[in-house]
Amino acid sequence: MYHYISVPPKNADAIRRDLSVSPAAFEEQLRYLKDNGYQTISLYDLNRHLQRGDPLPEKPIILTFDDGYRDNFDFAFPLLVKHGFTGTFFLITEPIDRGDEAYMTWPQVTVMSRMGMDMEPHTYTHPDLTNKPVDYIVWQVIGSKEAIEERTGKVCRFFAYPSGQYDQKVVDVLKSAYFWGAVVSQAGATHTSDGMFALKRVRVRGSDTLEQFAQKLTWNW
Numbered sequence: 373m374y375h376y377i378s379v380p381p382k383n384a385d386a387i388r389r390d391l392s393v394s395p396a397a398f399e400e401q402l403r404y405l406k407d408n409g410y411q412t413i414s415l416y417d418l419n420r421h422l423q424r425g426d427p428l429p430e431k432p433i434i435l436t437f438d439d440g441y442r443d444n445f446d447f448a449f450p451l452l453v454k455h456g457f458t459g460t461f462f463l464i465t466e467p468i469d470r471g472d473e474a475y476m477t478w479p480q481v482t483v484m485s486r487m488g489m490d491m492e493p494h495t496y497t498h499p500d501l502t503n504k505p506v507d508y509i510v511w512q513v514i515g516s517k518e519a520i521e522e523r524t525g526k527v528c529r530f531f532a533y534p535s536g537q538y539d540q541k542v543v544d545v546l547k548s549a550y551f552w553g554a555v556v557s558q559a560g561a562t563h564t565s566d567g568m569f570a571l572k573r574v575r576v577r578g579s580d581t582l583e584q585f586a587q588k589l590t591w592n593w
Contacts, residue, residue, distance in 0.1 A: 373436050373557065373573040374398075377451075378443035380578070392578045395447040401576070401585050402455040405433065410589075412457040414490050415530045415571075419552050422565040433589075435459040436555060436573060438494060438532055440468060445480040453487060462494035462532035462555070465516040478523050485524040493517045494532045502539045509545045517549065530554065543569045561591050 375391040377398050384392070393401075411429040418434060420426040435452070437444050440463035452459050461484065467475040476484075485491050493516035495501070501509050517528045529552040533542065536557030546554055546569065553568035560572025574588050 373438065373555075373575045374448070375438050376441055376443055377437070377448040378441075378446075389578050393576055393580075394578070395443075395451065397578075397580075397582075398448065399451050399455075400582055402451055402457060404582060404586060405457070406455050412459070414458065415460055415492075415553060415555075416490070418563060418571075419529075419568065422563060422568070436532070437461045439464055439498070440476050440481075440494070442474055442476055442480075445476045445484065449484050449487070449489065452489070458488050458490070460490040460492060460530070462492050463516065463520060464494050464496070464498045465519045466497045469519070481520070482523050485526060490530075491520050491524055491526075492528050492530045492532065493520055495534055498534045500534060500537050501542045502537050504541070506541060506545060509542055510549075513542075513545055514549060533557075538569075560593055562593060 374393055377393055377395055379394050380388050380392040410431040410433045412435055413428060413432040415434060417428065421428050435457060437448060437459055440461060444461060448459065463481065468478060468481070481491055493513065495512040496515045497512065499512065501512060513531065520528055529550070531546055531551050531554040533554055533556055538554070553571055555571045555573055557575070558572050559574060561574055563571055574591065576585065
């Protein structure tokens with residue numbers, strides 16, 4: 373799980389620094405993955421493996437990026453292409469709609485999708501969806517889903533809960549909209565067929581050394 377792929381500004385707070393992986397460190401991590409036989413798969417591949425037993429590569433990995441920051445297009449995307457990997461990008465669509473320069477543009481989203489990246493919804497404005505009315509959840513979820521589908525021409529089947537927070541009402545809305553699963557921000561690397569709407573991830577931190585990154589790849593939890 374990544375967020376920013378950029379060097380944080382000098383005045384960045386601790387949260388921004390933690391969420392920021394430099395392009396140099398990111399490329400070093402991609403080189404490590406390639407040199408050690410890892411192959412990227414999609415959440416769709418994971419779903420087909422868990423639900424019907426489709427085979428996966430020997431060392432599968434899913435690279436996810438939350439929020440849709442501009443540096444994902446400027447740095448993450450070309451580095452992924454350079455090293456032969458794909459990624460899943462969860463987009464907050466409201467800042468894209470209003471042209472916020474900190475986020476990707478819709479033409480950039482379209483280019484990335486055409487180049488094999490998966491673009492999936494992360495709500496419209498990134499609110500906590502727990503304890504909210506169904507109509508509000510539908511607006512946040514379906515609004516972002518349809519905005520992405522309109523630009524990419526591909527159906528979105530996966531969702532990232534804002535800040536990893538959700539309740540049963542949110543899950544029910546996702547299932548009613550024919551989503552196949554959703555990711556959380558809680559740490560974990562083991563997935564099961566009955567846990568598709570609570571897929572755990574491993575956070576890559578800005579402070580991680582390559583050795584720490586490599587160690588995280590060996591966790592089985």
